[in-house]
Amino acid sequence: MTMGIKLANRRGMTLILMAFMLTAMIGISAFAVDFGRMYLFRNELHSAADAAALAGMFRENQSHNTDARDTAVAYGTNAPLAGGAVGLASSDVIPGSWTPAGGFVPDPGLDWTSANVDAVQVTTRYTGPFIFGRFFGVPSHNVSATAVAVRGSATGATCARPWAVPYQLLLNALATYYGGGPYDGTTYNLTATDVSHLATMTSANPVSLKIGDNSAGVTNGNFYGVELPPIVYANGTAGNPWSGGNTYRDGIGGTCAQITAAMAAQGEGPTISDGDWLAPENGNMKGPTKQGLQDLCGLTGSNYTCPTPVRVTVGMWDIAGNAPGQSAGCGGKCFHIKYMGVFYVTGYDTGTDAVTGYFSTMAASGGFTTSPGPITTIALVK
DSSP, X not given: OOOOOOOOOOHHHHHHHHHHHHHHHHHHHHHHHHHHHHHHHHHHHHHHHHHHHHHHHHHHHHHOSXXXXXXXXXXXXXXXXXXXXXXXXXXXXXXXXXXXXXXXXXXXXXXTTOTTOOEEEEEEEEEEEOSSGGGGTOOEEEEEEEEEEEEEEEOEEESEEEEEEEHHHHHHHHHHHHOOOOOOTTTOOOOHHHHHHHTTOOTTSOEEEEOSSGGGSSSTTOOOBXXXXXXXXXXXXXXOOOOSHHHHHHHHHSOHHHHHHHHHHTXXXXXXXXXXXXXXXXXXXHHHHHHHHHHHHTOOTTOOEEEEEEEEEEEEEEEEEOOTTOHHHHTTOEEEEEEXXXXXXXXXXXXXXXEEEEEEEEOOSSOEESSOOSSEEEEEOO
């Protein structure tokens, strides 16, 4: 005989479970809302710290005194913050130095006039109020963010065109038009004064970005057309440059996005930097050069004069020879890049088969080092 047991009514238990689950869900939702607010505060504090560090380093580079600290505080505290104001005291702006290996090191005397100061560290703060956390005994949370801005120099550039201009020719032009020299391209480093002089050049101060007659070059046999990306990078790593007239032509006349894509197709990044080695294009490449220049300048038919000069970035080489470990791939004619320069292309000279242009300035993007260089730039490293 089986005896049945009648279960009690479960409605009361269900209500208890629902109440418990509802409480848990409210708690989780409250936590998510408060956590999201803190995340928002932290992002805004990072933006404020970035702005303050950049402004402080820029001002320090100009004045080398405590004006830099005051400038950083002004920029940081004026940054927007949802529901409150950015906390940034003078003591939160610290002068110092920075290296990739050691990171930021405060100046021992916190001396803004010290020649060793090449970095500014900024820490922003805010006490973020919780909306629901206070019901659990946690009314607020202290949020902070730190940024470091460093003074350095540009070392490379993206969107480089497949030409390599002899640095020596540039120095010769500098001496011709502004005096001084003669300078040796294998040893001379550009100064800020040189760059300011070169920036005043126009089409009246022409430089050949690509020559047509090998007797016109600094090194006989080089026409200054190159393959990208580098055959050897500055750190000694081997690269994988493209080859062929079609890619060379497209590298001249393509958009920056197309050049980046062509380099990516070789498995390489978009940047050409000081110290890289570039492989030469085989032969003069007259036809692809003319076609590429017409694409660059928007020309058709037999017209090879750009209606307006076109700004391009080009490597400038100081040594031509075999890249490290690449004698077979260079034939003694690879180019060691001294600087990345900015030129304006004016056209193609059909008489000499040369690409004509003039110097504008130095490239200031695409690479960064804390070592001194002709173009000073400021970058966030944290």
